[in-house]
Amino acid sequence: MTAPSVNSRTAAGGEALAAFRKAPADAVVALDFDGTLAPIVEDPTEARAHPGAAPALARLAPLVGAVVIVTGRPAALAVEYGGFADVPGLQVLGQYGLERWADGELTVPEPPPGVAEARAKLPAMLEAAGAPEGVHIEDKHHALAVHTRRCAEPQVALDRLRGLVEALAERTGLHVEPGRYVLELRPPGIDKGLALRDFLASRTPSAVLYAGDDLGDLAAYAAVDALRAEGVPGLKICSGSTEVTALAEQADVVVDGPAGVVALLEELAASVS
């Protein structure tokens, strides 16, 4: 067995790592996709997992109770862009938990009517507001994401469009999910914390490890905190970036982007092989 080298900077995180190593077969490893397993790129359709991600997940999956990806992406897209179809037993909770992919089967509910209304109104609203060059809409069927990464000043553009997107969300009964140079209009009543809790409902995990990089992952961090309060060891891992610092402030372990996450997954697998 390789000596464990993942270290937590908090006592609670250290307890979770010890619980993971003691009973890996009952542990749950949950991960975000963009920014955590896949490096951030300008065009969302060109995002692909780090080349070491699928091999690391495939090595870890047979050793633990479950590996699950919790993402704002449509679940099938995360599987495709990740190259994850052959990771044994992998499950993907897509669109913040609305969709589930497991054993090659996809479960997708109908989007609420507000999404169609927002789809019809958003382009004209952006044009009328004089949205800066580079703003683009990603249509995820159940949600619409307004991206500003390609703008000359992405944060300025995002701040300028926030009020417009919030007003449209109010009119259409949708929720605004902010992220890395993106504002998403998505159905209310879901988030990554609820998705994670729902996934765990039928399990008694020895430990829950969650890795994320963006604001949408804070709900999953809160779920890990709640699990800890209930006596379930939990580890919060941050895929660090200069764009979002809120997760690093709360995390037990901070690594350097997707390459750091892949190295951590390899180390976890080695520590229980």
Ligand SMILES: O=P(O)(O)OC[C@H]1O[C@H](O[C@H]2O[C@H](CO)[C@@H](O)[C@H](O)[C@H]2O)[C@H](O)[C@@H](O)[C@@H]1O
């Ligand atoms: O929950 P996640 O897996 O992290 O997905 C969140 C959103 O990620 C994507 O946008 C982000 O990644 C893009 C590609 O690297 C980047 O261009 C963009 O600036 C980032 O915000 C995705 O496009 C969204 O649909 C996801 O909801």
